[in-house]
Amino acid sequence: MPGMGDMASGDGLAAEASGLRFAPAATSLPAKRASVFRFQIRAADGMPVTSFQPDQTKLMHLYLIRSDLTGFQHVHPTMASDGTWTANLAGTPAGSYRVYTSFITPVGGMNTPLVLSQPVTVPGTAATVPLPPAATxxxxxxxxxxxxxxxxxxxxxxxxxxxxxxxxxxxxxxxxxxxxxxxxxxxxxxxxxxxxxxxxxxxxxxxxxxxxxxxxxxxxxxxxxxxxxxxxxxxxxxxxxxxxxx
The missing domain is CATH 2.60.40.1930 (Macroglobulin (MG2) domain)
Structure with a gap:
């Protein structure tokens, strides 16, 4: 399967790796209404990266999850010619979130799978949901x-x-x-x-x-x-x- 031989290392919590940086246009999302989230993947010189390889048929996978592990979203952004990605997100409750970008791009002449993330905030009063117990x-x-x-x-x-x-x-x-x-x-x-x-x-x-x-x-x-x-x-x-x- 495309991308199945490529697995990103690490835990996905870094905003920078292999000389690349995940750069969101904003670090907050509106509460309980659909929104557009824009970002770039930038090289060490600050220039946006525009070359990506398909991973499971998509050039970019974006995930959103709240700190209590609720509100999961998995979408596939589209890229403009200037390297700006646009993701359409569903409305989500207030709280602290993390957004992850998962992609494959040439680094040093070879395709490198990466997962980079940044925290984002949805303003308002957040009600934490307890994690359900382990189950099979x-x-x-x-x-x-x-x-x-x-x-x-x-x-x-x-x-x-x-x-x-x-x-x-x-x-x-x-x-x-x-x-x-x-x-x-x-x-x-x-x-x-x-x-x-x-x-x-x-x-x-x-x-x-x-x-x-x-x-x-x-x-x-x-x-x-x-x-x-x-x-x-x-x-x-x-x-x-x-x-x-x-």
């Missing part, structure tokens, strides 16, 4: 997702299997989304460290499921919130689940 299954839109695999240890690579069912029956009609049958990201409680869990296997039309395999390397111990996105009948679903990493 969750439900969304009538679908049940169950995670199995070895106990996760920080800094080690493990294989996770996610099984999708509905009304007690295996789901076998998952549609391709970003050239895979499911997209899985994770954020750590406390510091909002980021990880992208890479899917395994190939796509064969609208016949995905019920078992989906992922290569998981989570850089730190603690509680992580998983967000798994999958598509059926043209509808994108987002399931969330808490796991513990030793």
């Amino acid at each position: 299954s969750t439900t969304v839109d009538g679908y049940t997702l169950t995670v199995s695999g070895d106990k996760l240890m920080a800094g080690m690579t493990h294989m996770l299997t996610v099984t999708v069912s509905k009304d007690g029956k295996p789901v076998t009609d998952l549609q391709p989304y970003l050239d895979t049958y499911a997209h899985l990201t994770a954020f750590r409680a406390g510091d909002q460290a980021f990880a992208h869990l890479h899917p395994q296997g190939s796509v064969n039309g609208d016949h995905g499921g019920p078992a989906l395999s992922f290569e998981a390397t989570l850089p730190k111990s603690g509680n992580w919130r998983l967000f798994l996105q999958f598509q059926t009948a043209g509808t994108l679903h987002t399931a969330a689940m808490t796991i513990t990493v030793g």
Whole structure:
């Protein structure tokens, strides 16, 4: 799959890496209404970068998550000729957030996958939502997702299997989304460290499921919130689940 051999190192919490910097046009978002978020990826000389390589069919992935790991958004910005990216974000409640940019760009003559992030604020009174306890299954839109695999240890690579069912029956009609049958990201409680869990296997039309395999390397111990996105009948679903990493 495109980009599947490229995995960004680190925890995604830096604004600068490999001589590149994530430069947002603003560090705040309006409360509870849709907004446009603009930014550039700049080189060490301050000039915007305009050369990017596709990663899972997109040149740029942008994520937004609140400090309590709610309000997850995953969108795909568009770039203007001057290197300014524009992302359309849904309205979100007040609170402290972090926005992540995930991309692949030539650095020193070779393609380098990077995740850079910056904090942003949505003004107003924020009500913190407690992190749900760790679990091995969750439900969304009538679908049940169950995670199995070895106990996760920080800094080690493990294989996770996610099984999708509905009304007690295996789901076998998952549609391709970003050239895979499911997209899985994770954020750590406390510091909002980021990880992208890479899917395994190939796509064969609208016949995905019920078992989906992922290569998981989570850089730190603690509680992580998983967000798994999958598509059926043209509808994108987002399931969330808490796991513990030793």
